[in-house]
Amino acid sequence: MDKIELKVANREILGKKVKHLRRQGITPVHVFGHGIESLALQCDTRELERVLSRAGQTRLIDLKLAKEKKPRTVVVREFDRDWRKGELVHVDFYQVKMEEKIRLEVPVVLLGEAPALKSKTNMLDHELGTFTVECLPAKIPSSIEVDISSLTELDQAIRVKDITLDKDITVLNNPDLVVAKISLRPVEKVEEKVVEAVVEAEAEAEAAAEVAEEAVEAPKEAARDQKKSKET
Numbered sequence: 001m002d003k004i005e006l007k008v009a010n011r012e013i014l015g016k017k018v019k020h021l022r023r024q025g026i027t028p029v030h031v032f033g034h035g036i037e038s039l040a041l042q043c044d045t046r047e048l049e050r051v052l053s054r055a056g057q058t059r060l061i062d063l064k065l066a067k068e069k070k071p072r073t074v075v076v077r078e079f080d081r082d083w084r085k086g087e088l089v090h091v092d093f094y095q096v097k098m099e100e101k102i103r104l105e106v107p108v109v110l111l112g113e114a115p116a117l118k119s120k121t122n123m124l125d126h127e128l129g130t131f132t133v134e135c136l137p138a139k140i141p142s143s144i145e146v147d148i149s150s151l152t153e154l155d156q157a158i159r160v161k162d163i164t165l166d167k168d169i170t171v172l173n174n175p176d177l178v179v180a181k182i183s184l185r186p187v188e189k190v191e192e193k194v195v196e197a198v199v200e201a202e203a204e205a206e207a208a209a210e211v212a213e214e215a216v217e218a219p220k221e222a223a224r225d226q227k228k229s230k231e232t
Contacts, residue, residue: 058143121185124148
């Protein structure tokens with residue numbers, strides 16, 4: 001897999017003044033990590049966007065500082081965007097040590113076709129979008145693929161404990177968490193409840209009718225019994 005490189009420079013503008021950098025097409029970034037001093041840096045916004053689209057939050061990136069001969073190996077820890085314009089506001093990079101395990105979120109990708117979805121009344125719920133994993137930087141998976149072809153019927157689910165990963169990758173999520181599940185479509189659920197309610201109402205109506213009929217027949221039976229006793 002090709003290396004991802006990003007050129008950055010030291011940043012002297014801090015605080016609210018960084019908005020002037022953004023107007024010039026420059027995004028403020030920070031680098032931090034275990035046992036290293038945090039660095040305030042900056043880089044070209046368009047180049048940063050390109051790197052983010054390739055790396056996501058799982059690929060290793062070589063940060064190249066002008067005054068440092070050796071690049072710093074980092075992953076994207078967090079980034080902020082202007083919710084109105086969608087423009088990058090800030091990016092945090094975490095500097096890794098190749099011999100030290102790192103904890104991060106890895107996206108879940110569903111693959112295959114679930115036979116249960118051949119029924120139009122069923123739908124697929126993707127309930128867990130990421131796995132929290134711990135591993136060495138070199139072992140970070142870009143994604144976790146989950147095959148849903150084993151889902152053949154309603155209410156069947158795939159849980160965290162059903163996913164097999166590399167032995168060097170530790171999953172920190174609860175093993176019983178549902179990753180994907182076959183559920184009934186909301187409309188079908190409503191219709192099902194309506195049908196149940198109608199059936200229940202009909203049963204109650206029939207029971208009430210039987211009680212009423214018994215109430216009417218009881219005096220008649222009593223009168224007939226009384227008449228027979230007088231005739232005898």
